[in-house]
Amino acid sequence: MGTPELACASLAALLGAPGIEVVAVVTQPDRPKGRELKLQPSPVKVMAEAAGIPVLQPERAREASFLEELRRLEPDLVAVAAYGQLLPQDLLDLPRHGCLNVHTSLLPRYRGAAPIQWAILNDDPETGVTIMKLDAGLDTGAILSQRSTPISPEDTAETLHDRLASLGAKLLVESIPPYVAGQLQPRPQPSEGVVYAPKIKKTDGLIDWNQSARSIWNRVRGLRPWPGAFTWIEDGHGRHLLKLWGAEPVAHSGAEPPGRVIQAGPEGVLVACGQNALRITELQREGGRRLSAREYLAGHSVFPGCRLG
Secondary structure (H helix, E strand, O other), rough: EEEEEEHHHHHHHHHHHHOOOOEEOOOOOOOOOOOOOOOEEHHHHHHHHHOOOOOOOOOOOOOOOOOHHHHHHHHOEEEEOOOOOOHHHHHHHHOOOOOOEEOOOOOOOEEEHHHHHHHHHHHOEEEEEEEEEOOOOOOOEEEEEEEEEEOOOOOOOOHHHHHHHHHHHHHHHHHHHHHHOOOOOOOOOOOOOEEEEEOOHHHHHHHOOOOHHHHHHHHHHHOOOOEEEEEEEEEOOEEEEEEEEEEEEOOOOOOOOOEEEEEEEEOOOEEEEOOEEEEEEEEEEEOOEEEEEEHHHHHHOOOOOOOOO
């Protein structure tokens, strides 16, 4: 059971694992996308159909007709990765060995919808993946196995997403055989260290220049590509929305107010923050293309004293 790109790595790993037979794939219904709002299949559906695997797409996982169809398949185990719905108890009880979930954090830290983004936003030095046995709660199930990975300064939500998808897929297929054989026992999550990772909203991308340069840098990295970290710029031609794609914190002890441009040159646009400064190296004006600072400054006027925010 899965829907977005993140789940495709787990499906691919299951399809290639010896001794594991995928009898069906469950994913969200096709949704309208694009300017013409044409129905588009989920990435998991596309992969499943290419592999010749039957696809089930209930609107709700608690639908009686879907549960009956699942019973007819008699699955020994259900593997779940970013499906997009909480599963009802009737479904959790259906497979002989229960339902195992690939979660992209080191539980109990970051239960919820956006663990990858919040790990970067909160400046964590590492994160990882957890294989857990699902229960009716929100990411509260017992843990089978975990694997960690450091978060490097070069990481964004995009790069971390891809690495955790691969790491989780590998850990899933490694965990299933000993779990089914009774050699890997689920252990309850500790009650200490519980942190929630709420769904990211578009407004989370708005930069508050009163924050430290490091906090804003984490926002640029953690919200890439969506919704992106963004701000407003006031220059000689009015007020425009800017999306920041690349930046780095810089030590700075000047007295400029937060949001004021300190320097603007080929190496980047240096902006004062609540603590230190942020050098913007890649940006995009609303309606325009992603550009390096050098490219942007060749066509747009940004000068010391300009105001962001």
